Amino acid sequence: MNRSVRWVLSALGVAFTAYLATGGMFWTRPVDAPIVLVLSLVTYLTVTGLCIFWPTRPMTGADPRGAARPAVDGSAVTAVTAEMSRPAALPLWIALLAFAVAVVVPTATWWAAGDEGRLQPFATWSLGGLGALMAVLVVRRRSIVAWSGIAVMFLQSVMWIGIGPTLSLGAVGSAIWVGGAQIIVLLIDRAAVETAELTRLQREASEWLATQEGRRRERRVRVQRALAVAGPVLSRTIAADGDLDDDERLQARLAEGRLRDELRGPRLLDDAVRRVLEDVRRSGSHVTFLDEGGLDGLDERELAAIRAELADVLDGARSERLYIRTSTHPDTAVTVVGRSRREDGVDEDVDLWREIPRPKK
Structure with missing residues (x-):
């Protein structure tokens, strides 16, 4: 009182x-x-x-x-x-x-x-x-x-x-x-x-509104980044009426991959990871890149350590298909799996398996 x-x-x-x-x-x-x-x-x-x-x-x-x-x-x-x-x-x-x-x-x-x-x-x-x-x-x-x-x-x-x-x-x-x-x-x-x-x-209402505002800002940033990545390729495709040469098709495929990466797993990306992902795609690999929320609660220093190790794992990888997913396991932050066809061209084998550990507090 x-x-x-x-x-x-x-x-x-x-x-x-x-x-x-x-x-x-x-x-x-x-x-x-x-x-x-x-x-x-x-x-x-x-x-x-x-x-x-x-x-x-x-x-x-x-x-x-x-x-x-x-x-x-x-x-x-x-x-x-x-x-x-x-x-x-x-x-x-x-x-x-x-x-x-x-x-x-x-x-x-x-x-x-x-x-x-x-x-x-x-x-x-x-x-x-x-x-x-x-x-x-x-x-x-x-x-x-x-x-x-x-x-x-x-x-x-x-x-x-x-x-x-x-x-x-x-x-x-x-x-x-x-x-x-x-x-x-x-x-x-x-x-x-x-x-x-x-x-x-x-x-609670104020916190919800703040969260929504943060998500709107994040979406705006992602849209701007997507336009920066895909804008030139889309402009060229429209100007050429879809008639692209081999190099332009490669650039379109790389732009699509970069766009998917920015939308699906922005917290795993930095300049080094983006560079090795582009190198992997240029070599012909198909990359599935997905952040499913396993990195919640990690600070920027811990994320930087995970990105650095991810870049090391991907550097030189030549699997036909690469699957990069965050993990909700308490000891694992990111799982990287690579699969390639056997010599018979029918079945696939796992030729890359790497689990990036979650940083210890």
């Missing part, structure tokens, strides 16, 4: 409880034990002050409804959710001290006021005052103790002044205050849960 809001609420709580306790300071008739009345007021005000001002920290990592919540990155916590996080409950010993006040103060007040003064405002102030104290306990997350205090106060009041005066002089209002405080706390907790959920959804 925001500190300024908390101090305002604390000031209102002090003013309200002090107003209710003021009724016990003005005696309209002689009392049997004035010192007991004074001590009851002082005890009440002291314990109420403890309940209002005792500092507690927000319960990080806890759902406002009391359930465990998964830990989240600190950067994801906004100012709104931080201010609405659930505060820790009041220490139990202070709550039990307030419950003891609910047990002792009404009895002491009515005993000290005497038989003739028990229905006077200076003797019945505790009905409203203790209701306010129990409402404070509800706000400080000690609802069970608060409702127990209301029940004890009600029973004592019936014993000392009877059921009629109990209902008409403030006990019902005290129960309503505690019930209202309980409802407000539940609504605030629900608002905190929904605010945190909305914040999470907004963060």
Whole structure:
């Protein structure tokens, strides 16, 4: 909860409880034990002050409804959710001290006021005052103790002044205050849960939009690279109406291969890999080049090491068909397989097999 809001609420709580306790300071008739009345007021005000001002920290990592919540990155916590996080409950010993006040103060007040003064405002102030104290306990997350205090106060009041005066002089209002405080706390907790959920959804939406924007940029870069690679060949093909000589057909085939490489496996490409791939294709090999996501999580230094080893593997390879694929195996980054026809020209043999290991962390 925001500190300024908390101090305002604390000031209102002090003013309200002090107003209710003021009724016990003005005696309209002689009392049997004035010192007991004074001590009851002082005890009440002291314990109420403890309940209002005792500092507690927000319960990080806890759902406002009391359930465990998964830990989240600190950067994801906004100012709104931080201010609405659930505060820790009041220490139990202070709550039990307030419950003891609910047990002792009404009895002491009515005993000290005497038989003739028990229905006077200076003797019945505790009905409203203790209701306010129990409402404070509800706000400080000690609802069970608060409702127990209301029940004890009600029973004592019936014993000392009877059921009629109990209902008409403030006990019902005290129960309503505690019930209202309980409802407000539940609504605030629900608002905190929904605010945190909305914040999470907004963060996920922002991350999704950022991802899509990154993919759009990547697609634009790939399209520009594709136009740079295939544009001249396409222009020449259109100008010649498809009538290309052998060298132009070779250039078209190489351009198609480069274009496929840029679209299917850009993370495996650098200048050295592009050079050896073109040399392999010029020698007549058919190359299938595919990145299927096995390189996710590798940084640029690790990718550079994989590219360098891939260039070494492909340098001088003369297989008729080369298959280059990334691997999802935890120990293998890239698999290179070469196949060539046997001398009988029917079946194929594997004449190249190389697994490039995944760099160790």
